[in-house]
Amino acid sequence: MNFDNYELDPSIYDEMFTRDGAPREHCRKIYEALSEFSAEELGSIQERVTRSFSSEGITFTVYGDEEADERIIPIDCLPRVMGGADWRQLEAGLTQRLKALNLFLEDVYGQARIIEDGVIPVDVVRGCPQYRVEMRGFSAPHGTWVAICGTDLVRTNDGFRVLEDNLRVPSGVSYMLANRKAAKTSMRVLYRSSKVQEVEHYGRVLLETLRELAPRGRSDPSIALLTPGVYNSAFYEHMFLAGEIGAELVEGRDLIVNDGFVYMRTTTGLRRVDVVYRRVDDDFVDPLVFRPDSLLGVPGLLHAYKLGNVALVNAPGTGVADDKSVYAYVPDMIRYYLSQEPILSNVETRLCRRPEDLEYTLDNLQDLVVKRVGESGGYGMLIGPHSTQEERNEYAEQVRADPADFISQPVLALSRSPCLIEGGFEPRHVDLRPFVLHGRTTRIVPGAFCRVALRRGSLVVNSSQGGGGKDFWVLED
Amino acid sequence: MLSRSAQGLYWMGRYLERAEHLCRMLRLQTEALVDRPVREIYLGWSRIYGAMNRQPPMGSIELDGDEYTLADSYTLADDLTFERSHPNSVWSCFALGRENARQMRHCISAGMWTRLNLAYLRIQKLEIQDIWRTSPESFYAETSVEIDTFAGVAESTMYRDEGWSFMQIGRLIERAQLSISLLLAQTSTEENTDSDWISLLRIRHALEAYNRRYSVEVKPSQVLNLLVTDPLLPGSLCRSFDVAAAELASIAPGPDSRSSGAAHRLAGRLCALVHYEWPDRQDREDLLWQMSRHCRDLHDLLTAAYFDYPIEDSPVL
Numbered sequence: 100m101n102f103d104n105y106e107l108d109p110s111i112y113d114e115m116f117t118r119d120g121a122p123r124e125h126c127r128k129i130y131e132a133l134s135e136f137s138a139e140e141l142g143s144i145q146e147r148v149t150r151s152f153s154s155e156g157i158t159f160t161v162y163g164d165e166e167a168d169e170r171i172i173p174i175d176c177l178p179r180v181m182g183g184a185d186w187r188q189l190e191a192g193l194t195q196r197l198k199a200l201n202l203f204l205e206d207v208y209g210q211a212r213i214i215e216d217g218v219i220p221v222d223v224v225r226g227c228p229q230y231r232v233e234m235r236g237f238s239a240p241h242g243t244w245v246a247i248c249g250t251d252l253v254r255t256n257d258g259f260r261v262l263e264d265n266l267r268v269p270s271g272v273s274y275m276l277a278n279r280k281a282a283k284t285s286m287r288v289l290y291r292s293s294k295v296q297e298v299e300h301y302g303r304v305l306l307e308t309l310r311e312l313a314p315r316g317r318s319d320p321s322i323a324l325l326t327p328g329v330y331n332s333a334f335y336e337h338m339f340l341a342g343e344i345g346a347e348l349v350e351g352r353d354l355i356v357n358d359g360f361v362y363m364r365t366t367t368g369l370r371r372v373d374v375v376y377r378r379v380d381d382d383f384v385d386p387l388v389f390r391p392d393s394l395l396g397v398p399g400l401l402h403a404y405k406l407g408n409v410a411l412v413n414a415p416g417t418g419v420a421d422d423k424s425v426y427a428y429v430p431d432m433i434r435y436y437l438s439q440e441p442i443l444s445n446v447e448t449r450l451c452r453r454p455e456d457l458e459y460t461l462d463n464l465q466d467l468v469v470k471r472v473g474e475s476g477g478y479g480m481l482i483g484p485h486s487t488q489e490e491r492n493e494y495a496e497q498v499r500a501d502p503a504d505f506i507s508q509p510v511l512a513l514s515r516s517p518c519l520i521e522g523g524f525e526p527r528h529v530d531l532r533p534f535v536l537h538g539r540t541t542r543i544v545p546g547a548f549c550r551v552a553l554r555r556g557s558l559v560v561n562s563s564q565g566g567g568g569k570d571f572w573v574l575e576d
Numbered sequence: 577m578l579s580r581s582a583q584g585l586y587w588m589g590r591y592l593e594r595a596e597h598l599c600r601m602l603r604l605q606t607e608a609l610v611d612r613p614v615r616e617i618y619l620g621w622s623r624i625y626g627a628m629n630r631q632p633p634m635g636s637i638e639l640d641g642d643e644y645t646l647a648d649s650y651t652l653a654d655d656l657t658f659e660r661s662h663p664n665s666v667w668s669c670f671a672l673g674r675e676n677a678r679q680m681r682h683c684i685s686a687g688m689w690t691r692l693n694l695a696y697l698r699i700q701k702l703e704i705q706d707i708w709r710t711s712p713e714s715f716y717a718e719t720s721v722e723i724d725t726f727a728g729v730a731e732s733t734m735y736r737d738e739g740w741s742f743m744q745i746g747r748l749i750e751r752a753q754l755s756i757s758l759l760l761a762q763t764s765t766e767e768n769t770d771s772d773w774i775s776l777l778r779i780r781h782a783l784e785a786y787n788r789r790y791s792v793e794v795k796p797s798q799v800l801n802l803l804v805t806d807p808l809l810p811g812s813l814c815r816s817f818d819v820a821a822a823e824l825a826s827i828a829p830g831p832d833s834r835s836s837g838a839a840h841r842l843a844g845r846l847c848a849l850v851h852y853e854w855p856d857r858q859d860r861e862d863l864l865w866q867m868s869r870h871c872r873d874l875h876d877l878l879t880a881a882y883f884d885y886p887i888e889d890s891p892v893l
Contacts, residue, residue, distance in 0.1 A: 154690055
């Protein structure tokens with residue numbers, strides 16, 4: 100099958116082809132291999148990949164969708180490929196960014212020097228709903244507030260941009276591993292000859308990270324993964340990761356806190372837990388401190404954490420650092436704490452809380468993406484060029500009513516990567532979520548969950564909004 | 577092992593055993609629809625509903641003309657197979673078994689999960705009309721085989737930790753209880769024919785064993801002895817109780833030591849009843865009732881000892 104009808108748009112970066120239509124240097128091999136496959140072969144590869152997802156039950160849940168409570172994330176069988184040099188740049192940038200974000204959290208819940216020094220306005224931080232007063236004065240062990248981070252990156256003609264730092268309970272890593280497994284078995288020869296860097300050791304790296312954070316003196320810590328339960332959209336991932344790291348998969352009702360220690364209910368009695376990798380949001384993690392109506396959490400968990408008797412990963416309160424308003428200040432944080440220039444750039448962001456930004460946003464709605472500060476997962480946003488005048492008017496009213504709740508960004512020309520669509524190669528927009536782990540040192544597995552906006556022309560890659568995924572290959576040099 | 581995981585595996589074992597048992601009964605019953613007299617078909621349905629202690633959807637089963645009984649059979653099979661709201665239909669048992677497996681996937685082997693999930697994906701889409709017109713008995717046969725295959729994959733791949741033991745205990749208690757209900761349904765009826773006894777043997781996977789051990793001639797007392805006391809028959813009460821007691825003995829005592837001790841003693845008592853009471857007892861129906869009660873109590877004791885114990889005075893490890 101050939102790429103003759105593959106459409107290139109000079110304003111959009113294509114992951115496989117240069118502007119003049121030649122395959123990029125590191126993509127030559129895969130380009131040739133894909134060209135040699137027949138349409139039938141590719142069709143059967145695609146079918147096998149989809150089938151393996153369904154038989155293994157690799158599913159997620161879409162909220163408000165009672166019919167299909169277990170959905171399969173659509174997977175495109177063509178991998179996205181990146182050269183080793185590009186990856187090293189990303190790696191350096193991600194490490195730098197997470198380091199600054201952890202320093203920010205330690206500072207903002209401590210002396211708040213960054214506010215005092217006028218780098219970030221106080222109301223941006225304190226006004227953020229994810230700022231947890233309960234954490235004030237707390238210093239996280241080893242300064243690690245965020246141990247697991249899933250940064251969303253996009254590529255444009257001007258290079259990489261960080262779209263979002265997901266610092267609370269980022270998900271998607273199981274898809275990175277599942278996509279790899281599927282791609283590997285369906286494109287055996289190509290995979291072997293391409294010299295792709297491995298990602299399969301993610302579980303081991305995660306385990307090392309969690310162990311580094313165990314309270315002092317626990318050489319063989321007992322680790323539990325706290326899930327909100329089977330109805331959570333990422334339950335498959337929770338179960339999968341628990342298996343990968345050999346942790347117990349627990350729900351709030353399996354844990355109790357007694358005398359400041361955390362225990363789980365086992366068939367032989369109460370067993371102490373040293374590290375809780377929690378996939379429950381801050382709001383629900385401890386009803387004594389946060390939402391009292393939460394049944395998902397564990398009363399007293401935060402107290403045990405503050406006493407240093409248990410490690411909580413990630414720490415409560417990290418949401419203040421990935422807030423959409425605070426995001427705008429991350430480059431300044433890097434300069435402030437590390438005295439370095441940011442390696443990875445932000446997307447130019449306007450905060451509607453600032454009158455001049457509000458005015459600009461309202462005047463240019465048709466060209467901007469406007470997001471609610473408190474929302475995630477692609478909910479509650481307006482994509483200007485894809486909206487009607489009526490939608491924009493309605494949205495503008497909401498923005499005017501509570502400007503501080505909104506930010507705006509230019510519509511990015513997200514890069515595109517070839518996908519197999521109805522038996523032919525077609526470009527689709529993609530983003531990238533690599534996972535950065537930090538216990539006492541930073542570790543990044545050379546891979547990512549690559550999300551694809553499978554609908555033609557769509558820029559929305561979120562799985563909850565009709566996005567899919569594909570494998571992402573980082574090649575050895 | 578986490579109590580909730582152990583409980584999930586225990587229930588997975590129970591539900592899948594229940595689904596398989598029901599498939600075997602329904603397979604025989606749908607086979608009977610092909611060539612057996614209407615009266616036998618009628619008795620067959622009554623027996624199944626009786627053993628499940630459940631009311632048929634139309635209230636009661638009437639022995640009427642040919643066509644009525646066959647038309648009723650469709651409704652009855654649908655009720656027992658695909659009725660989502662019926663917690664003991666094949667569909668519900670299978671779905672619940674699979675749901676427990678889904679939540680405890682990290683405690684079972686990958687092969688077990690894939691097997692079960694594939695079977696579930698197949699069944700999930702079906703409705704009674706999909707299986708009825710061609711060959712309903714093959715649907716039941718295939719589903720039985722799928723559960724047997726699952727058990728085989730478990731046997732050869734699952735780590736023999738507590739999870740294995742709880743899964744086995746769940747299966748075996750369920751198997752014994754279902755067996756006892758069948759035996760009670762059979763012994764309480766006066767008018768059993770040879771073919772009823774043969775059906776009973778087939779439901780318990782015991783016809784070949786019976787023919788080998790005794791003969792092709794069917795004697796009710798021998799059928800009962802085989803199904804209750806034969807230690808070589810996988811589905812016999814004797815074997816179910818012996819293996820369940822052995823699995824229970826291999827698990828460390830539960831945090832609620834009173835219930836835990838009582839559970840161990842009760843499992844032993846069940847073994848003693850089939851080994852030492854059964855051969856000399858005349859009132860076997862009474863004995864079966866007693867065993868049935870003990871099975872229920874054993875379930876409660878296990879729950880109290882391992883899954884749902886009070887945490888106030890439980891040991892800290």
